Amino acid sequence: MKNKNFIRFLGTAGARVVVAKQLRASGGIWISLNGTNLLIDPGPGSLVRCFASRSKLDPTTLDGIILSHKHLDHAADINVMMEAMTLGGKERHGTVLVPQDALSGDDPIIYKYVRPYVGEIVTMKENGKYRVGKVTISTPITHKHGVETYGLILKSQKQTIAYITDTNYFSELAQYYKADIVIVSVLSVQPNPFNHLSIEELKPVLAELQPRKTILTHFGMWMIEAKPWLVAQRLSRELKMDVVAAADGWSLKLPTCPRGKN
């Protein structure tokens, strides 16, 4: 892709049924910022989606892979993508950012034999700050989601992108994710009992955050049935802000002018 700054959705599925039936793809989110290529949450089919994508995304060009948490819908292809990024360890490079429980404990998700393939594996912590290429990544707050989970703020010279990954609602959310663009996991329209945000709970968060653009993703069955693009339209009108629903394979070209100058 000629434009160096873009976000590509290799999947928009969330939770078990939508992923298990592949009603939406589940490959994660590819973000390119000023020549730094990052893959976030490589769920089932991530590698396939990279090559099925138009235009193709070459995993060997990745500078980093970030795992918000180890649930399978976010993490199933983490080992596959670490291999693909490095051609099976032949071209050792790249940073992998993961919660500690992806590497240790009873069921670490990252195979030991794959770990030396990459340049480095860094464990994320609450209030952490990391750098991959030209992008600074921060993990402002631990989410409430059953396993160790971090949302992200990606900052380059020209963009700030927040990724509010899976979490139960908590009132401080809006304090932590000020950004130009907010990508957010929403499972349902009404509050749900599955440790995920709903549209209703998201409203006050967005009203406080006032991002330039909000992108909804990680759709559960309730959202699919409600038609995410209609939900986004209604939310846009109600909050008087730009809210869109991501679609599988959709790319958002990012402006190249500095924040606040367009």
Ligand SMILES: [Zn+2]
């Ligand atoms: Zn999850």
